[in-house]
Amino acid sequence: MEYRRLGNSGLEVSVVGIGCNQFGGKVDREQTAAIARRAIELGVNFFDTSDSYPAGGGQKGMSEEVLGSALKGYRRDAVIATKFANPMGDKPGWRGTSRRYIRNAVTDSLRRLQTDYIDLYQVHMPDFTTPILETMSTLDDLVHEGLVRYVGCSNFSAWQIAEAYWTAKTEHLTPLVSAQNQYNILVRNVEPEVLPACERYGLGMLPFYPLASGFLTGKYRPGESAPSDARLASGGRMAERTLTEGNFAALQKLESFVSGRGHTMLELAFAWLAAHTPVSSIIAGVTKPEQVEANVRAVEWKMTADEVEEVDGIVKR
Numbered sequence: 001m002e003y004r005r006l007g008n009s010g011l012e013v014s015v016v017g018i019g020c021n022q023f024g025g026k027v028d029r030e031q032t033a034a035i036a037r038r039a040i041e042l043g044v045n046f047f048d049t050s051d052s053y054p055a056g057g058g059q060k061g062m063s064e065e066v067l068g069s070a071l072k073g074y075r076r077d078a079v080i081a082t083k084f085a086n087p088m089g090d091k092p093g094w095r096g097t098s099r100r101y102i103r104n105a106v107t108d109s110l111r112r113l114q115t116d117y118i119d120l121y122q123v124h125m126p127d128f129t130t131p132i133l134e135t136m137s138t139l140d141d142l143v144h145e146g147l148v149r150y151v152g153c154s155n156f157s158a159w160q161i162a163e164a165y166w167t168a169k170t171e172h173l174t175p176l177v178s179a180q181n182q183y184n185i186l187v188r189n190v191e192p193e194v195l196p197a198c199e200r201y202g203l204g205m206l207p208f209y210p211l212a213s214g215f216l217t218g219k220y221r222p223g224e225s226a227p228s229d230a231r232l233a234s235g236g237r238m239a240e241r242t243l244t245e246g247n248f249a250a251l252q253k254l255e256s257f258v259s260g261r262g263h264t265m266l267e268l269a270f271a272w273l274a275a276h277t278p279v280s281s282i283i284a285g286v287t288k289p290e291q292v293e294a295n296v297r298a299v300e301w302k303m304t305a306d307e308v309e310e311v312d313g314i315v316k317r
Helices: 029-041 062-070 099-113 132-144 158-171 194-201 237-242 245-259 265-274 289-298 305-314
Strands: 003-005 012-014 016-019 046-048 079-084 118-123 148-154 176-180 282-285
Touching: 012 016, 016 029, 016 289, 029 062, 029 289, 062 099, 079 099, 099 118, 099 132, 118 132, 118 176, 132 148, 132 158, 148 158, 158 176, 158 194, 176 194, 245 265, 245 305, 265 282, 265 289, 265 305, 282 289
Parallel strands: 016 046, 016 282, 046 079, 079 118, 118 148, 148 176
Antiparallel strands: 003 012
16 A cells, blocks of 8 residues: 655555545445455555535434444554534534534544544535634644644635635644545546645645546446436436536547556546645545455556546546
8 A cells, every 4th residue: 555645744644545425324334344444454544534424314423423433443543534614403503614613523523433633634615704714723723732633624725725824824823734625537627726736835635536426437328327326326416517428438538548458447547646746545435345445456556647648638628
């Protein structure tokens, strides 16, 4: 397993990460334990969850709860990343990045995770109602109190990353070390501004949806019904953006590209991301140990600059 520093920090994370958004929902407690155990055996140390998971319904907080139980006995070998800010209730004070809410949220997450510290505590979504200074100073307090080791963000734009960086720098606060955004061969929104901001301000990129919600595995075919359990089977905006004529044409060319080199589409999706800086760990949701094994094998392919350029030519907009 390859390990990389998370941004400019000293924290080392496995280039393959475990997305825990289905834990406590589609993936039950026993399955979660089996996945965590196999991941640790393979050298995977990065587990990413949120207080608002499992996704797609289920009791919020259950992902943290079952993950905490699964990592008992492995705490020293695991880097636990969780997030806050998404709604945890309908009443005021149950979402956001205010000092009051963060204090309540971190206490709840620590309890559910059954740990006395969180390795990486991330703002799940930007909060336009709370001053960034209030958020950053509260996160800095958590670090100094030993409740949190590092802090990061998710779904931030480049200007929000810059604002957080300069707030931390001018106020002598703990800076962000990571940015978690959607990034894959087909979705390149972070390339013009977010990736350069990460490189300039020392943040590691943590891409989610590396398989474009399963599209890059080839499970979707034009004119055919999607598997009933597939993420895009129910339609919606994400399906409309992904299941397009242009993407299907690109997929066909990418499949020819990998077959000629003895690789799979899954291996391409991971290897392509791993070839980009400042990617630190690739977050992929898994529902069984065999998927962890496949993801780990995928990053054994070290793509050359020419191969990356050829792929970029295939999917060039």
